[in-house]
Amino acid sequence: MESKKTTAEVLFSANGQTDSKHILNTCNKPVDDKILRDIEDNGVTIEQLNSLQKNGFDVFKYQTQITIHGVFSKLLVNYLNGYKNLFQNKNLSIGVKWNAIDSEKKERIYSLCNLVGWHTEKNSSEYCIFRQCRVNSKSEAIEKSLEYKELTKNIDPSLFYGGVSIYMQPYFGMYYVVCTVTINGIFENNVNKVTEQITGKTMQELTELWDAKILAQQKENERYELERIERDRLQKIANEESKIRSNDFIEKHPLNGFERSTDAKIVSGMICAKINRDSTGYNFYGFKKIGASMCKFKCDIDGNKLDKAGSYPLATISGLIKTSEPTPKKEPIKQTVSASTIVSVKVVPYSEKSFAVVGDTKPIKEILKSLGGCFNSHLACGIGWIFPISKMQTVSNFLNL
Numbered sequence: 001m002e003s004k005k006t007t008a009e010v011l012f013s014a015n016g017q018t019d020s021k022h023i024l025n026t027c028n029k030p031v032d033d034k035i036l037r038d039i040e041d042n043g044v045t046i047e048q049l050n051s052l053q054k055n056g057f058d059v060f061k062y063q064t065q066i067t068i069h070g071v072f073s074k075l076l077v078n079y080l081n082g083y084k085n086l087f088q089n090k091n092l093s094i095g096v097k098w099n100a101i102d103s104e105k106k107e108r109i110y111s112l113c114n115l116v117g118w119h120t121e122k123n124s125s126e127y128c129i130f131r132q133c134r135v136n137s138k139s140e141a142i143e144k145s146l147e148y149k150e151l152t153k154n155i156d157p158s159l160f161y162g163g164v165s166i167y168m169q170p171y172f173g174m175y176y177v178v179c180t181v182t183i184n185g186i187f188e189n190n191v192n193k194v195t196e197q198i199t200g201k202t203m204q205e206l207t208e209l210w211d212a213k214i215l216a217q218q219k220e221n222e223r224y225e226l227e228r229i230e231r232d233r234l235q236k237i238a239n240e241e242s243k244i245r246s247n248d249f250i251e252k253h254p255l256n257g258f259e260r261s262t263d264a265k266i267v268s269g270m271i272c273a274k275i276n277r278d279s280t281g282y283n284f285y286g287f288k289k290i291g292a293s294m295c296k297f298k299c300d301i302d303g304n305k306l307d308k309a310g311s312y313p314l315a316t317i318s319g320l321i322k323t324s325e326p327t328p329k330k331e332p333i334k335q336t337v338s339a340s341t342i343v344s345v346k347v348v349p350y351s352e353k354s355f356a357v358v359g360d361t362k363p364i365k366e367i368l369k370s371l372g373g374c375f376n377s378h379l380a381c382g383i384g385w386i387f388p389i390s391k392m393q394t395v396s397n398f399l400n401l
Helices: 033-042 045-053 104-114 138-151 188-199 203-251 339-345 362-370 389-398
Strands: 009-015 056-062 063-068 084-088 094-099 119-122 127-135 159-170 174-185 258-265 272-277 282-289 295-301 316-322 345-351 354-359 373-378 384-388
Touching: 009 174, 033 094, 045 056, 045 063, 063 295, 104 119, 104 127, 104 188, 104 203, 127 138, 138 159, 138 174, 188 203, 203 272, 282 373, 345 384, 354 389, 362 384, 384 389
Parallel strands: none
Antiparallel strands: 009 159, 056 063, 063 094, 084 094, 119 127, 127 174, 159 174, 258 316, 272 282, 272 316, 282 295, 345 354, 354 384, 373 384
């Protein structure tokens, strides 16, 4: 139901009677602990409340709750059906909100009413069904309220604790007309009759509608399951293809100082390599302990951090793990690269601890790799090679910068 922005105007209301409040406990008879524990676990029904009355305990029915008078032991549970519905009064009587009374019966009634256009509202203070409509004027609201009154004219509030209410609610220049049926408690003998009165249908018709709903839901579940199986099949194929591409790339582009490992325990300082999705290069990740958490961050091949570290929930990792420092390689001969090639690339800052070489790097890719660079097609500055800041002088000398 829409939240109330202004005071609602009640157009029609039919409610049952409520008892007067009692400050003092009207019954000094001890109550069996088994009864209280059962209420804590399952709530209570109107039939059980009548049984307590027949056994000499007073039960008073108020607008928002019932109170069972008698000497109860300490209440251990307050929350039932998701809300605080049980409490103990100073006079040792027990209060039970209507939300914890006849819950299973109300669920049956409301679920059948949902089949014919009623909606369910459940919160800490009420459990009811409703219909609502938005109109443009007060006169339209009154007209709609008459339709709702006609719809509910056959509902007999004397058959249950609760009532029927119709009100209109001003809302930013418009009006909401709301019709509610609240069943606080109901005897089992009246459940089917009240359900038929609210829905305007026989129990046989409602049973057929319910069976049709269940059948439609089963078909929908079967369709979803077939789609899930197909998605899993396609994903498995994609994973296998990706694995083949990755293995092929690793074979053709081995990393010096890295070894394949399965479920390696993550420790601070570990560096791992991962193939890009398009299998054009490696991404490198490092791990470090921050407080009580193990964190993961993107880095270069030497472990120099390229971005912020984020929490990593897993304790192990599989893939290419750095096991030793790469074997030093000879510096390339600058004379083997033409001046025009050098001009077509440039050095740009990337982070506090790294820089990148971008441009037409293909003719000198092997040299850039030997200088310690790592190719990355997803750099923020464009496709290029990422270097730790410690390599700046070496790369600058090579590029004659």
